[in-house]
Amino acid sequence: MARTAMINARTERELKNDVEAILKSLGLSTTEAINIFFRQIALRRGLPFPVEIPNEETLSVFRDSEDGKGLVVCKDADDMFKRLGV
8 A cells, every 4th residue: 555645734614615515526535636636736747727817907807707797698508609609
């Protein structure tokens, strides 16, 4: 059996609960997900996703969407594709 090491970390309770529910639906435990994440870091020699600070235009869009500004509401996927011209 491989030797193991303990990791102690703190996170927000609601975030932990949300993430654990998602992982459960994927059939993964928190430990398995952390091990996948760590293996990807080791393989890529860095984070397995880009980490960037959004520019002001992107931040403005985030703020507007959080406030419900400029959103287009569609009845369903067909309505969305019709509005997009697809």
